[in-house]
Amino acid sequence: MLGFANHAAYTVDVNMAKTPETINEFLMKLWTPALERAKTERADMQAMINKEGGKFELKMWDWWYYAEKVRKAKYDLDEAQLKPYFKLENVVDGMFYVATKLYGIQFIKRTDIPVYNEEAIAYEVQEADGKHIGIFYMDFHPRPGKSNGAWQTGYRDQSYINGQMITPVVSIVCNFTRPSGDIPALLSFDEVTTLFHEAGHAFHALFTHGTYRRTAGVVARDFVELPSQIMENWAKEPEVLRAYAKHYQTGEVIPEALIAKLTKSAQFNQGFETVEYLAASLLDMDWHTKTFESNVEAFEKASMDNIGLIDEIVPRYRSTYFSHIFSGGYSAGYYVYIWAAVLDADAFDAFKQSGDLFNPEYAAKFRTLLSKCGSDEGMAIYKTFRGQEPSIEPLLKRRGLK
Ligand SMILES: [Zn+2]
Numbered sequence: 001m002l003g004f005a006n007h008a009a010y011t012v013d014v015n016m017a018k019t020p021e022t023i024n025e026f027l028m029k030l031w032t033p034a035l036e037r038a039k040t041e042r043a044d045m046q047a048m049i050n051k052e053g054g055k056f057e058l059k060m061w062d063w064w065y066y067a068e069k070v071r072k073a074k075y076d077l078d079e080a081q082l083k084p085y086f087k088l089e090n091v092v093d094g095m096f097y098v099a100t101k102l103y104g105i106q107f108i109k110r111t112d113i114p115v116y117n118e119e120a121i122a123y124e125v126q127e128a129d130g131k132h133i134g135i136f137y138m139d140f141h142p143r144p145g146k147s148n149g150a151w152q153t154g155y156r157d158q159s160y161i162n163g164q165m166i167t168p169v170v171s172i173v174c175n176f177t178r179p180s181g182d183i184p185a186l187l188s189f190d191e192v193t194t195l196f197h198e199a200g201h202a203f204h205a206l207f208t209h210g211t212y213r214r215t216a217g218v219v220a221r222d223f224v225e226l227p228s229q230i231m232e233n234w235a236k237e238p239e240v241l242r243a244y245a246k247h248y249q250t251g252e253v254i255p256e257a258l259i260a261k262l263t264k265s266a267q268f269n270q271g272f273e274t275v276e277y278l279a280a281s282l283l284d285m286d287w288h289t290k291t292f293e294s295n296v297e298a299f300e301k302a303s304m305d306n307i308g309l310i311d312e313i314v315p316r317y318r319s320t321y322f323s324h325i326f327s328g329g330y331s332a333g334y335y336v337y338i339w340a341a342v343l344d345a346d347a348f349d350a351f352k353q354s355g356d357l358f359n360p361e362y363a364a365k366f367r368t369l370l371s372k373c374g375s376d377e378g379m380a381i382y383k384t385f386r387g388q389e390p391s392i393e394p395l396l397k398r399r400g401l402k
Contacts, residue, residue: 016378037271094244
């Protein structure tokens with residue numbers, strides 16, 4: 001009735017990817033190297049089983065048990081060693097440091113403006129010359145009645161009313177462990193990246209500059225995690241870690257050996273993780289592009305056989321409980337996470353390749369990209385920053401898939 005060949009074509013028409021064909025082709029480009037890597041991981045674990053004298057073949061239910069052993073042997077990273085270097089206040093300073101170096105903006109703590117809860121902290125964000133950009137709230141700890149997780153939200157979006165610019169009021173909300181006694185709030189590295197991630201969404205909202213409320217800052221589902229995920233890259237860079245990861249008792253900068261371990265461990269089990277995710281994404285696309293005969297299991301098996309999924313790995317979600325691809329708003333949309341990951345890896349690579357993590361030219365262009373979201377097609381806006389379409393190579397490299 002609407003002129004689309006199937007539900008997927010209808011759904012993704014408004015996305016950056018545009019067509020199911022583009023998405024399938026894109027996913028398959030990642031699939032091949034990811035599957036190769038997963039097979040190597042499988043071989044590593046089989047070697048470990050053999051070495052221990054276990055006379056059996058690795059099965060899917062053995063994967064995490066042996067992956068954990070490989071992790072200990074190969075990567076040897078202990079979270080407890082890291083935490084003292086990630087005091088909440090230091091991490092916030094690190095996030096401000098990155099934003100100031102990139103965009104020249106400043107964060108001024110304001111105790112004179114209202115907060116929605118006494119624990120929320122308010123900052124005014126200003127340009128280098130003092131011009132007002134917006135208000136930025138942060139709310140870090142759990143309390144009764146507060147939802148779990150971490151997110152970015154806003155109380156007022158940028159808009160124009162009667163020709164007058166209305167500035168945004170944004171907030172990031174997290175649930176980090178509270179300080180207790182003499183011990184301040186110390187974050188896990190996952191929480192560190194969460195804070196940078198949500199701040200990335202907040203910068204997007206703060207920099208948005210659109211004429212029309214309907215389109216200002218509004219972006220397609222496969223684009224919306226670019227502003228946030230790109231910030232996680234800075235959090236992990238040795239140069240940036242040295243600036244903010246300082247021991248909460250001694251002030252000592254995080255040792256190089258720990259940075260090296262942290263960097264290396266990012267590639268742990270990435271073959272498996274990418275494969276189980278891609279398998280689910282491809283299954284989602286199949287459900288919304290192919291004809292279903294009668295048997296769910298047979299449909300799923302045909303779909304997985306078609307891409308050559310190995311027996312030791314199952315898709316992250318099986319059809320019978322993959323509920324978000326039917327009524328959860330993710331129909332033909334599970335691919336968006338890795339689409340955005342390709343974008344953030346490719347965008348960040350521009351900075352890295354230039355030899356300056358805070359390259360002013362790219363920073364200015366990226367800020368323009370953030371400000372213009374919603375005013376044009378996602379790919380067109382991306383190209384104004386990068387000068388070309390995104391490449392999958394930086395993501396493959398980051399995950400150790402090639
Ligand atoms: Zn996000």
